[in-house]
Amino acid sequence: MTTHSILNSLINKGIISKKQADSMATFESERAFSIHWELRSILYFGILLFSSGAGILIYENIDTIGHQAIIAVIAGVTIGCFYYTYKNSLPYSHEQVENPNKLIDYVLLLGCSTFLGLEGYLQYQYNLFGTRYGLAVLIPTILFFLCAYRFDHRGALSMAITGLASWLGLTIAPLSVISDNDFSDGKLIIPAIALGSILTAVGWISEEQKVKKHFAFTYMLMGGNLACIAAQIGLISHAPKILYFLVGIGLCYFFIWRARHAQSLLFLLMGTVYGYCILTYVIFTNLGPDAAFGLGIFYFLFSSVGVIYFLLNFKKFLGIKK
Amino acid sequence: MKKAYNETWVENLHIQHQAAEWKSKNLLTDEQEEEVIAQFEEKFYRPGIFVKIGLFIFAVVACSFFVGFLSLFIYDTGSEIGFSTLSLLCCGCFVFFLEYLIKTKNLFHSGVDNALLYSAVTAAIVPVFLLFEHAPLWIYCLVALTIVIPATLRYADLLGALAIFGLIFTLLADLMMKFPLGKALLPFGVMLISAGIYLVARKSTDIYYRECRQILEALSLVTFYLGGNYLVVRELNAIISGLNVSIAPQIAFAPVFYFFTLAIPVAYIAAGLKKANRIIFVIGLLAFAFSVYTYSHYFVALTVSQGLALAGTLMILVSVLLIKYLHTPRYGISDEQNRKNDLADLQALITARHLGATPAEPGLEFGGGTFGGGGAGEVY
Numbered sequence: 001m002t003t004h005s006i007l008n009s010l011i012n013k014g015i016i017s018k019k020q021a022d023s024m025a026t027f028e029s030e031r032a033f034s035i036h037w038e039l040r041s042i043l044y045f046g047i048l049l050f051s052s053g054a055g056i057l058i059y060e061n062i063d064t065i066g067h068q069a070i071i072a073v074i075a076g077v078t079i080g081c082f083y084y085t086y087k088n089s090l091p092y093s094h095e096q097v098e099n100p101n102k103l104i105d106y107v108l109l110l111g112c113s114t115f116l117g118l119e120g121y122l123q124y125q126y127n128l129f130g131t132r133y134g135l136a137v138l139i140p141t142i143l144f145f146l147c148a149y150r151f152d153h154r155g156a157l158s159m160a161i162t163g164l165a166s167w168l169g170l171t172i173a174p175l176s177v178i179s180d181n182d183f184s185d186g187k188l189i190i191p192a193i194a195l196g197s198i199l200t201a202v203g204w205i206s207e208e209q210k211v212k213k214h215f216a217f218t219y220m221l222m223g224g225n226l227a228c229i230a231a232q233i234g235l236i237s238h239a240p241k242i243l244y245f246l247v248g249i250g251l252c253y254f255f256i257w258r259a260r261h262a263q264s265l266l267f268l269l270m271g272t273v274y275g276y277c278i279l280t281y282v283i284f285t286n287l288g289p290d291a292a293f294g295l296g297i298f299y300f301l302f303s304s305v306g307v308i309y310f311l312l313n314f315k316k317f318l319g320i321k322k
Numbered sequence: 323m324k325k326a327y328n329e330t331w332v333e334n335l336h337i338q339h340q341a342a343e344w345k346s347k348n349l350l351t352d353e354q355e356e357e358v359i360a361q362f363e364e365k366f367y368r369p370g371i372f373v374k375i376g377l378f379i380f381a382v383v384a385c386s387f388f389v390g391f392l393s394l395f396i397y398d399t400g401s402e403i404g405f406s407t408l409s410l411l412c413c414g415c416f417v418f419f420l421e422y423l424i425k426t427k428n429l430f431h432s433g434v435d436n437a438l439l440y441s442a443v444t445a446a447i448v449p450v451f452l453l454f455e456h457a458p459l460w461i462y463c464l465v466a467l468t469i470v471i472p473a474t475l476r477y478a479d480l481l482g483a484l485a486i487f488g489l490i491f492t493l494l495a496d497l498m499m500k501f502p503l504g505k506a507l508l509p510f511g512v513m514l515i516s517a518g519i520y521l522v523a524r525k526s527t528d529i530y531y532r533e534c535r536q537i538l539e540a541l542s543l544v545t546f547y548l549g550g551n552y553l554v555v556r557e558l559n560a561i562i563s564g565l566n567v568s569i570a571p572q573i574a575f576a577p578v579f580y581f582f583t584l585a586i587p588v589a590y591i592a593a594g595l596k597k598a599n600r601i602i603f604v605i606g607l608l609a610f611a612f613s614v615y616t617y618s619h620y621f622v623a624l625t626v627s628q629g630l631a632l633a634g635t636l637m638i639l640v641s642v643l644l645i646k647y648l649h650t651p652r653y654g655i656s657d658e659q660n661r662k663n664d665l666a667d668l669q670a671l672i673t674a675r676h677l678g679a680t681p682a683e684p685g686l687e688f689g690g691g692t693f694g695g696g697g698a699g700e701v702y
Contacts, residue, residue, distance in 0.1 A: 003340070006336075006337055006340055009337070009362075024344065033595060033598035033654055033655050033656070034655075034656045035595075035603070035644075035648070035655060035656075036656075038603065038604060038607060039641045039644055039645055039648075040641075042607070042637050042640065042641040043637070043638060043641040043642065043645075045634075045637060046633075046634045046635070046636070046637025046638035046640075046641060047634065047638060048634070049630045049631070049633050049634030049637065050630070050631055050633075050634025050635055050637075050638060051634070052630055052634075053626075053627050053628070053629070053630025053631030053632070053633075053634055054627075054631050054634075056626070056627035056630070057627045057628065057631055060625075060627060265369065265370040265372045265373050266372040268372065268373060268376070269372040269373060269375060269376040272376055273376060273379070276380075297387050297390045297391050297394070298391070300383060300384075300387040301384060301387040301388055301390075301391050304380040304381070304383040304384035304387065305384050307376075307380045308377060308380050308381055308384065308434055311369070311373055311376050311377050311380070312367065312377070312427060312434070314369075314373070
């Protein structure tokens with residue numbers, strides 16, 4: 001099946017005229033091959049390679065260069081990046097800002113990461129903040145939040161959320177929530193649930209109030225993931241179980257309910273999977289080991305078939321007409 | 323082989339995609355695109371990628387517990403024959419459910435059917451391993467191929483194509499390694515088979531196998547290059563001969579492999595640009611990068627950091643110069659941004675993972691973040 005045969009079948013069905021088909025065929029055959037993304041990828045990987053190479057080079061030669069010089073260079077790069085971003089930015093708006101200057105996103109990101117590097121360097125070398133680590137984390141967090149809203153940058157927003165979480169002593173990046181957090185002593189679970197719920201709420205509010213609506217995804221995914229996992233760990237290892245159960249199920253219900261206004265089916269998946277885990281755990285702990293062993297095969301077989309049925313027909317269940 | 327999914331719908335789906343692309347270039351009007359969708363209808367159930375993932379996970383759970391469920395009715399699942407019977411029985415049930423769901427629920431690579439297909443194929447292969455325990459490797463490969471090839475022809479599954487490719491090469495390597503001459507000629511064998519697979523795959527024009535064809539093409543281009551790459555051949559040669567030395571010895575026909583290492587990437591890039599074929603072009607670029615690494619591995623004495631900085635500088639220079647040069651399209655090549663970046667949300671999360679370090683630690687690296695090209699993503 002080629003372009004030509006598709007055009008022919010469109011003509012036969014009377015959707016386009018012969019003339020239009022001819023001009024479309026000409027356009028297709030004369031169209032230039034765009035290597036836009038390939039060139040951009042080479043550029044970004046080049047930047048990445050260069051900056052890591054240069055970083056190691058500096059580290060190897062730190063004795064000959066001297067600390068002040070390095071700090072001056074990093075500070076210069078940071079200020080340069082922020083200045084460039086500010087100069088080329090468009091005015092603030094509640095909506096998504098489409099800046100024709102595509103480079104600006106990456107410059108801001110570079111500025112944010114060199115700012116972190118600079119701060120870390122100052123703390124390491126001159127002990128700038130002493131033992132007030134909280135302050136050291138809070139300053140970039142606030143800066144990144146400001147940047148995210150002012151320059152409309154989702155990358156800066158997620159860096160800011162990460163900073164906020166690490167201020168509480170948590171890791172929030174979706175793939176490392178379980179591996180990098182130490183929930184064993186139970187002290188972190190409540191803050192994790194609280195932060196996660198607040199972030200989810202902020203995402204929801206920004207969507208409802210139409211303030212940077214496209215930020216909702218980042219807020220909800222990071223917050224919801226953290227809160228759901230923390231609630232589950234709380235449910236398994238700590239009392240009062242009923243509280244964790246209610247929080248977890250509430251969040252899952254919220255996610256599934258939100259799939260109605262779905263901007264993202266990812267939340268439907270999160271709600272279903274987390275909800276399934278929580279319900280399964282509660283049912284099995286209440287049944288006791290003997291009954292659980294006997295019923296296990298039937299339960300998993302029929303419940304997973306049930307979930308498949310739900311997912312196959314989720315539009316009908318949730319009343320989505322599309 | 324009779325196809326499992328409705329072929330007309332698959333074709334209509336392709337026509338709809340093409341129409342949407344033309345619409346985005348303003349070659350078709352809104353009404354014309356709507357008419358295309360109405361005239362070339364398809365009723366496949368195709369949810370977003372995340373619902374697919376959910377369906378796949380739960381279907382795998384359901385399949386595993388179905389095996390457990392059936393095992394309740396069979397006496398001696400402990401013995402090999404008993405378990406093989408159970409496995410074949412499950413395979414039959416899975417295929418039945420698979421066909422039934424495709425017919426009634428209009429599935430088309432929607433997660434459930436993928437999971438059922440993989441479970442059925444696994445269940446069909448398990449008895450072979452149980453009943454012929456000490457057969458040589460190539461027998462297993464042959465038996466697996468006789469199951470996977472018909473399945474892939476019927477269901478046009480991507481993982482099926484991948485498995486066929488892997489099995490063919492395992493078979494080839496296992497057979498050639500048995501003879502000393504075979505060992506010496508292994509690189510040429512790999513290149514020959516890759517070229518063969520590529521030519522066979524190119525012949526298929528059926529839209530039903532479009533994605534399978536693309537993946538086979540890409541893989542065979544990669545193996546063809548790796549089979550001729552000097553570094554791969556030299557290091558693997560040392561490993562195969564069982565040499566335990568820090569520097570692998572020089573190989574026979576070295577000039578031939580020097581030539582391949584340089585010529586293949588250049589040929590790929592040129593062919594990709596000339597034929598406007600993105601698969602060949604991108605693989606050519608990656609192959610070129612690997613060739614540069616091959617060269618510097620043996621002939622250039624730079625430390626890692628110097629190498630990184632130098633490579634980065636060159637890449638930045640070349641890409642910036644090309645972007646400037648292609649400001650107006652030349653020789654049928656342009657720098658026009660015609661694919662949308664659908665991955666903005668996910669990029670933000672990757673950023674958080676890679677750059678979101680807490681500044682309490684000493685941080686020297688100021689990486690710019692990795693942002694690969696944005697492929698066409700699905701609606702979440």
